[in-house]
Amino acid sequence: MTQPGFELQELIAKMEQRRAYALAGGGPERAKKQHEGGKLTARERIEKLLDPGSFLEMSTLVQHARNRLMDGVESPGEGVVTGSGTIDGRQVFIFSQDFTVLGGSLGKRNAMKVTKIMDLAAKTGCPVIGLNDSAGARIQEGVDSLSGYGEIFYRNSVYSGAVPQISAILGPCAGGAVYSPAITDFVLMSRGSSYMFITGPEVIKSVTREEVTFDQLGGADVHTRKSGVAHLAYDGDEAVLAGIRKLLTYLPQNAREKPPVRDCTDPADRRNDKLLSVVTPDQRKPYPMIDVIKELVDDGDFLELQPDWAKNIIVGFAHLNGAPVGIVANNPKSMGGSLNIDASDKAARFIRTCDCYNIPILTLVDVSGFLPGVQQEHAGIIRHGAKMLYAYAEATVPKVTLIVRKSYGGAYLAMNSRDMGADVVYAWPTATVAVMGAEGAANIVYRKEIKESENPAAARAQKVAEYKETFDNPYIAAAKGYIDDVIAIEDTRRVLVQTFEMLKDKVEERPYKKHGNIPL
Numbered sequence: 315m316t317q318p319g320f321e322l323q324e325l326i327a328k329m330e331q332r333r334a335y336a337l338a339g340g341g342p343e344r345a346k347k348q349h350e351g352g353k354l355t356a357r358e359r360i361e362k363l364l365d366p367g368s369f370l371e372m373s374t375l376v377q378h379a380r381n382r383l384m385d386g387v388e389s390p391g392e393g394v395v396t397g398s399g400t401i402d403g404r405q406v407f408i409f410s411q412d413f414t415v416l417g418g419s420l421g422k423r424n425a426m427k428v429t430k431i432m433d434l435a436a437k438t439g440c441p442v443i444g445l446n447d448s449a450g451a452r453i454q455e456g457v458d459s460l461s462g463y464g465e466i467f468y469r470n471s472v473y474s475g476a477v478p479q480i481s482a483i484l485g486p487c488a489g490g491a492v493y494s495p496a497i498t499d500f501v502l503m504s505r506g507s508s509y510m511f512i513t514g515p516e517v518i519k520s521v522t523r524e525e526v527t528f529d530q531l532g533g534a535d536v537h538t539r540k541s542g543v544a545h546l547a548y549d550g551d552e553a554v555l556a557g558i559r560k561l562l563t564y565l566p567q568n569a570r571e572k573p574p575v576r577d578c579t580d581p582a583d584r585r586n587d588k589l590l591s592v593v594t595p596d597q598r599k600p601y602p603m604i605d606v607i608k609e610l611v612d613d614g615d616f617l618e619l620q621p622d623w624a625k626n627i628i629v630g631f632a633h634l635n636g637a638p639v640g641i642v643a644n645n646p647k648s649m650g651g652s653l654n655i656d657a658s659d660k661a662a663r664f665i666r667t668c669d670c671y672n673i674p675i676l677t678l679v680d681v682s683g684f685l686p687g688v689q690q691e692h693a694g695i696i697r698h699g700a701k702m703l704y705a706y707a708e709a710t711v712p713k714v715t716l717i718v719r720k721s722y723g724g725a726y727l728a729m730n731s732r733d734m735g736a737d738v739v740y741a742w743p744t745a746t747v748a749v750m751g752a753e754g755a756a757n758i759v760y761r762k763e764i765k766e767s768e769n770p771a772a773a774r775a776q777k778v779a780e781y782k783e784t785f786d787n788p789y790i791a792a793a794k795g796y797i798d799d800v801i802a803i804e805d806t807r808r809v810l811v812q813t814f815e816m817l818k819d820k821v822e823e824r825p826y827k828k829h830g831n832i833p834l
C-alpha cells in the first residue's frame with residue numbers, strides 16, 4: 315500500500331515539474347539568442363520592472379489551443395508571462411510576451427492570458443503594463459489568433475481612460491499587433507532592438523519597390539521623431555523599464571483616484587530670479603521654454619513626452635509642491651512656437667490623457683498663431699487645430715494658463731484662454747494679447763493712412779509704435795477680466811503652487827451624453 319506522504323510528494327513533484335516546464339519558456343538556447351540581440355527575456359523584464367519578490371503569476375500552465383497544424387508543437391507558458399505585482403508599492407498588472415516561445419506569437423490561449431489580467435486590472439482599478447516582443451499573429455492558429463487580437467483591442471479601447479495602460483515595445487511589433495499599443499496611453503520603445511510597422515520591408519518592397527530596413531521603417535527613432543506613434547525612446551530594455559516606473563509616479567491607479575502626491579523639499583515659494591534673464595520682451599528673440607518649465611517645477615524635474623516630434627509644442631509631466639501636473643507649452647525655438655497639425659494632435663492627446671487621469675494642466679503660452687501655408691490648410695489644420703480647442707474645453711481638471719509672451723489670434727483660444735475653460739489665467743508683464751502682432755495689425759488698420767502719407771515707411775513705423783504702445787501688453791485683457799492677474803516673473807512658482815492648491819478639489823459637471831464627438 316502507498317504511504318500517504320509519498321503520494322503527496324508525487325503530486326508535489328508533478329506540480330513542480332509542470333511549473334518548471336512553463337518557467338523555462340523556450341529554453342536556454344533561445345534565451346541566449348535573446349541576450350545576444352541586446353534584449354532581456356520576458357521574465358527578466360518582469361523582475362527588473364516590479365518591486366523585488368512582488369510578482370504573482372497567473373495562468374502559468376496554459377497551453378496552446380490544439381489544432382492540426384499545432385500537433386507536436388510545444389508552447390511552455392504559451393508565449394506570454396502574465397500576472398500582477400507592485401511598483402513602488404502600488405499594484406499593477408503586467409503581460410510580458412515571451413519571444414523564446416514560438417516567437418511570442420499570439421494565439422487564442424495567449425490572448426486569453428492577456429485579457430484575463432486586463433479584466434482583473436479593470437475590476438481592481440490598476441494600471442496595465444504590456445511588454446511587447448512578438449512575431450505577431452500565430453500563423454498556425456489562423457483566424458483564432460486574429461480573434462485573440464480583437465479581444466485585446468476591444469479591452470484596450472473599453473478600459474481606455476478607466477485605468478492607465480502603458481506599452482513598452484522591446485522587440486518586433488508588426489502587422490495588426492501594433493494596434494494594441496497604439497490604443498494605450500503611452501508607448502515607450504527601445505532603440506535598436508524594437509520596431510513597429512503595419513507591413514514589413516519585404517511586403518513594401520514587393521508593392522512599392524521601396525527598400526528600407528526594419529529600423530528605418532519602424533524603429534524607435536522613427537516613431538519618436540517622424541510618426542509621433544511613440545512617446546519615449548531609450549537605449550536598452552532596462553532604461554525602458556526604468557522609464558515605466560518613472561511614468562507611473564505621475565499617474566493615479568485609475569480614473570476615480572487622484573495622482574499620488576509625494577514629499578517635496580523644493581520650497582513652494584522659491585523665487586525664480588533666473589527667469590528674468592531667460593525671457594526678454596523682444597518678441598523676435600527666442601528662448602528655451604524648457605528652461606522656464608524646469609525653473610518653475612519641483613527640483614527642475616520634467617518628464618517631457620515626445621520631445622523630438624512636433625517640437626513647436628512641449629508636453630510632459632512634472633510636480634508642483636509634490637503634486638503631479640501636466641504641462642503644455644509653446645516652444646518659441648521651433649517654428650516660432652506656432653501651432654501646426656502635429657503640434658495640435660500632440661497637445662490634444664496629452665490634454666485628454668491628463669483629463670482622464672485627474673492630472674491638473676498648466677499651459678504656458680507664447681504663440682504667434684497657427685502656422686500659415688497651403689500644405690497645412692490642405693492637410694486639414696482646421697480639423698486638427700479644432701482638437702486642441704475641444705480637448706481643453708472638454709477637460710474638467712484644474713486648468714491654469716500663464717501667458718509668457720505672445721498670445722495671438724485663434725491660437726490664443728487654442729492655448730486655453732479664459733473663455734475656453736481655464737480656471738485661472740495669469741500673464742507676465744512681458745505678455746501681449748491681441749488678434750495679431752503689431753506689424754500686421756498696423757498694416758491692415760492704417761493701410762489707407764500709410765499709403766496716402768508722404769513717407770509711407772515712416773508712417774508705418776509710427777503706427778506700429780502706436781499700436782505696440784496701446785495694445786502690446788497684458789493690461790487691456792486684464793482690465794476686461796480675461797486675465798486674472800499680471801504677476802511678477804520671479805514670484806511665479808509661489809503663485810502657481812498656491813493656485814493649484816486652491817483648485818485641487820475642483821468639481822466641474824458636463825451635460826449628459828454618451829461621449830463627445832471630438833474632431834479626429
Ligand SMILES: CC(=O)SCCNC(=O)CCNC(=O)[C@H](O)C(C)(C)COP(=O)(O)OP(=O)(O)OC[C@H]1O[C@@H](n2cnc3c(N)ncnc32)[C@H](O)[C@@H]1OP(=O)(O)O
Pocket residue numbers: 344414415416417418419448449450451452453454460463486488489490491
Ligand atoms: C495581425 C498580425 O499580427 S499580422 C503579422 C503576422 N506576423 C508576421 O508576419 C511575422 C512573421 N515572423 C517574422 O517575420 C520573423 O519571425 C520576425 C521578423 C518577427 C523575427 O525574426 P527572427 O528574430 O529571425 O526570429 P524567427 O523567424 O527565427 O522566429 C522565432 C521563432 O518564432 C516562430 N515564429 C515567428 N513568427 C511566427 C508567427 N507569426 N507564428 C508562429 N510562429 C512564429 C519561428 O518559427 C521561430 O520558431 P523556432 O524558434 O521554433 O524556430
